Amino acid sequence: MKLLNTPLIITCLFLIIGIVLGLFFPVSEHTLVLIAVLSGVVLSLTFLYTKKQLITSYPFMVVAAVSFAGLGFSISGWHVLDHHQINSNLFEEESQLQLKIKKTLKPNPFTHNYIAEVISGHRNTPAFKILLTEFHGDSLLPHLRIGDQVFIQEKIELVNAPKIPYQFNYREFLEHQHVYGKIIFNRNEIVTIPSAEVSWTQYSVELKQKIRRNLYQSGFESKHIAFIESLVLGKKDLLSKDTYQDFSKAGVLHVLAVSGLHVGLILLILLFLFKPISKSKTGKIFSSICIVMILWGYAFLVGFTPSIIRAVTMFSFLSFARISKRDSSSLSLLFLSAVVLLIYNPCFIYQIGFQLSYAAVFSIVTLYPILHEKIYFKYVVSKKAWSIFCVTLTAQLGVFPLSLYYFHQVPGLFLLTNLLLLPFLLLILGACLLSIIWSSITPIPNLFKNVFEAIIELVLDFVHLVASQDQFILEKVYFSPNMLVLSLIALLMFVFFIYQKKWMYLWLFSGSLFLMEVVYLYETDTLRKQKRFYVFHEHKKSVIGFQQHGKLTLVTSDSLRIKNYEGLEIKQHLKALQIKNQKKNYYAIFGESLFMIDSMGIYQIPEIAPIHYLLLENSPKVNLEQVINVLQPQLIIADGSNYYSYIKRWRETALKKKIPFHHTGKKGTLVIDY
Structure with a gap:
């Protein structure tokens, strides 16, 4: 398998590089037009000159790479311009604002929070989104719903920046979602017009609320409903802080984050269910279409969150490759899905989940086949255990640098926890889905409910036991941006060496690790000598x-x-x-x-x-x-x-x-x- 020896992967890679550069280096509208036109013209002329010799013509590949980087730069540049044209007067004086609720956020004990779009309030003001925070007031008043119109006389404030160095920057987090201001209000300060239009997002919210009511009617306890909703629907408002921290310390937080793992497990279930009709060519095409439609239906149920859109898009591409038995194209489709998502919203690149998902899948696709073939087991149980171990290890190798950079901790027992938990996760996820479907039809019998609650309790107790072993958790690890870049380069060079067996890549891999150590010693020594007030x-x-x-x-x-x-x-x-x-x-x-x-x-x-x-x-x-x-x-x-x-x-x-x-x-x- 020649990882980067195809035009598609090189094209996607440089398009992604261009998109990232366009986000960090915004330019004027005229410059973007010039870059886009020049990239298109140069690419077309070079293509005609080389007479379509895409693979053998290295000059064409170099020019194509630069041209696609320019096109990517233009794409993200236009995206930045479209979402940053905001009338500053709305931040300086009170105005009569008309807002439309676009999204409901997780409430806290004091406030309800919403994302709203400013659709009027000042002449020639382009639409943009703000954060609406409502203090808890009359509990008899219904919460605002998606699509509701809100009228308020208020000045838009900037979201607070962190006041202490290196705290979580909520303003920056919201800006990456194109949310640029906030309004804090009480219900008596607004006039609301309930939405009369059909909103798929609101329908998804109501469907999840109905699922919760059905589970309560079946007699499930709150903490068990919280686990089911987190595992299947991505809803964490019922999940206790202690449970969340337990999963984080045990190294299995990805179990509660509806993303690639869950979509992959659902894909396995669907492949098993559609296997009888997938033997013929027509049946294979039909099952592929049905599987992709069901995956997007699941994305609708979850609410089209960025993580689920990312995972379903990625697995939609990979499912066709898997069903058609074209495993060698999995890496190409992985890059292609990333390009589709970044063209749709270049700001996805800022999201930690996006980075972790693609790093994990890249590592699995490239390293899992090599590691899995090293040891052969005769019995089915040992084969499955070895497969789970290989998937877990290769995925963790991919996300390890990013995890250190963002979370600064290493759960020492993550391999053991994943090895013991993941084999049962498919059954647990299947039971959760069955519980949701069953409870929507009729109350679940006590026997099944009691057995399933006992299994959930066993999982929670096991995760808590692992998380309580503090001696195996390495916390507050220093890992700088320079070390992150060098570690990712080292991982990439290691993959190149595994497949192409060139000593140059091994030397580059070793050099990256050595340089990372030098950077660590230099930076920590500099910080130790630093004097600050x-x-x-x-x-x-x-x-x-x-x-x-x-x-x-x-x-x-x-x-x-x-x-x-x-x-x-x-x-x-x-x-x-x-x-x-x-x-x-x-x-x-x-x-x-x-x-x-x-x-x-x-x-x-x-x-x-x-x-x-x-x-x-x-x-x-x-x-x-x-x-x-x-x-x-x-x-x-x-x-x-x-x-x-x-x-x-x-x-x-x-x-x-x-x-x-x-x-x-x-x-x-x-x-x-x-």
């Missing part, structure tokens, strides 16, 4: 930090959630995180001075003037102009412990005195490197 943003709290010798000391008089600082601890490769609850008013910071004025308002200490940084905390009642005259600060900082009215007045004073002013609530944590 922080003024963090915490609501109604004052927190400062000093980083030196790979340690971060947090100084505060309040209690803290250490979880808020885990991202900083990982990204800065900190060995220790210390908390001190005794604050002083004056600190010498690596040769510079910091003075803090708290609620006591004491600042007339002549011997400390002038100072570099002045920190205002806990809303001190002082005349800032007089403070500036006494202390002569170079920078004034106001953290999250102050009243907003005070901060507004201080900002005006600082502007008048021409002194830089940093409000952590607006600009986030102040970080000063030394």
Whole structure:
């Protein structure tokens, strides 16, 4: 199997590269037209010149690769332009907005959340999406439904950026889904016109609600319904946080994420059911069409989430290859499905699930046949166990670099957990589907319900047992973007060597691993030598930090959630995180001075003037102009412990005195490197 020796794979690969570049390097509309026209013209002329010798003509392949990269760049560039033309006036002043509910999000104990499209409100404003957050009010009022029209007089706010370094960036996450603002409201502030149109999305939501009611009527407990819905429908609103963390620590979180694994298992069930009619050529075509239609029907039931669209598209291509016994084309179809999805929405490339799915399938398609053939087992049970082990290992090899980069942990027992759980997952998934179908027709008999609940309980207990073995879980692993790129190159070079047996690829594989180790030593040594001073943003709290010798000391008089600082601890490769609850008013910071004025308002200490940084905390009642005259600060900082009215007045004073002013609530944590 020559992995990259086909025009299709090279074309798809460079088209994907172009799409990615177009997202990260936006250009003007005229430039996009020029790139698209030049790419098309050059590709056509080169094709005619080489007289269609696609495989043997290397110059054509080089030009084709560059041309398709240009076309991909144009595709994603147009996508970016279409979704970023937003009227900024809507973010500056209140307007009469007409919104349309497009999607309902998972609620929390305090709010209901929706994605809505701004369809009017300002002349010549293109449609764009915002986040709607409704505080829980009258429980008798129905929730907003998909398709409902909402009228509100409000100003659109930006979604909050993370205030502490390396926290999850929810604003960026929403922007990748073309959601660019937010409105927080109470129900009495809006006028709602219920939707009269037929919405397939809303029908899917109502169908899942009906399934839940049917399961409750059959007598299932909430935690068992939560497991069934997570496994089959991807609904996790009933799933407890502890259960979710157990699956994550055990290395089997993919079991609860409806994506490639579930679609693949359903595909196996369908192949088994359609096997009797797939022996003839006509029957094979008919079964292929039916299988693909059923897969897309399942995608509709789940709700056409990005993960399910990705998985069904990928397996729609791969199912035809498998049924037609053209296994050698699986890798080509894998690349082709990725191209189709990225042309539909280039922002899929940002999604972790997209990256993990394709990395896992790529690794399985390329490495599984080689590993599986190395050992032969005589008995069926041992053969199946070896197959599951090979699939699990090759999939984990593919996603391992990405998992380290995004999650920074290694579940040490993931192979054992998958080996013991996956053989029964097909039966469990089949039982879940049977329960859903059965409960929609008639209540499930107690015997089947009790047996199935016992199986679910056994699975949950097993996963909890594995997750509780903390000594086998490696957490807070430092893995930088440079190390991610080098590890992916190493994996690719390893695949090339396996198939093409060229020592050059082995040397490149070894060199990538060696260079990754060098990068790790260099980056961690640089971080260890780094000196930093922080003024963090915490609501109604004052927190400062000093980083030196790979340690971060947090100084505060309040209690803290250490979880808020885990991202900083990982990204800065900190060995220790210390908390001190005794604050002083004056600190010498690596040769510079910091003075803090708290609620006591004491600042007339002549011997400390002038100072570099002045920190205002806990809303001190002082005349800032007089403070500036006494202390002569170079920078004034106001953290999250102050009243907003005070901060507004201080900002005006600082502007008048021409002194830089940093409000952590607006600009986030102040970080000063030394």
